[in-house]
Amino acid sequence: MDENPVLGITVDCHDAQVVAAFWCRALGYVEAPPPQGWSDWPSFLRDHEVPEEEWGDGAAITPVSGAGPTISFLKVPESKTVKNRVHLDVKVGGGRHVDHELRLSRILAKEADLLAHGARRQREDHLDGHLDHLVMEDPEGNEFCIV
Incomplete structure (x- = not known):
């Protein structure tokens, strides 16, 4: 083994x-x-x-x-039908210890790039009044987060 x-x-x-x-x-x-x-x-x-x-x-x-x-x-022949139970995180923000404005600019820059290449935003999640991460979908609807 x-x-x-x-x-x-x-x-x-x-x-x-x-x-x-x-x-x-x-x-x-x-x-x-x-x-x-x-x-x-x-x-x-x-x-x-x-x-x-x-x-x-x-x-x-x-x-x-x-x-x-x-x-x-x-x-595969079948389409995606339910929420992913496992997803990938695209980590660009630098972590929660990084200044909120810097994290925000990094996350939004990555989002803009990926939106231009077929991604879709599903929602944004906040923590303590600041953007924490974006829940996104790839071109075929698989969820991932930009954090």
């Missing part, structure tokens, strides 16, 4: 390429490299006999540094 499991996150979606591109933007990630032993994704997919019409049904992204979880996106 592996003593050090590695975390991977998978997001079900309709358009893996669109959702992966959004999350690359949101998190500063890049497309994940092909598995070791393959020079590119088409070679890997061909060697595993994945029909070409299914090549866009999945995507994977990874932190630029390589440190952190890989996030995979998988095309």
Whole structure:
């Protein structure tokens, strides 16, 4: 048994390429490299006999540094129907110890960028009279927060 499991996150979606591109933007990630032993994704997919019409049904992204979880996106037929029980936080504010105005400007700047790339604001939550975080949706309605 592996003593050090590695975390991977998978997001079900309709358009893996669109959702992966959004999350690359949101998190500063890049497309994940092909598995070791393959020079590119088409070679890997061909060697595993994945029909070409299914090549866009999945995507994977990874932190630029390589440190952190890989996030995979998988095309599924069903639509999202209920609130996520697990969500990602895009942490840009710096924490509750940071000046409220600075936190606000960081959170709103990230929101503006992501709104321009397909996100939607669901609501804003306040703590002690100040914006604490924004509850957002990615292009397919998966909730996340900007904090």
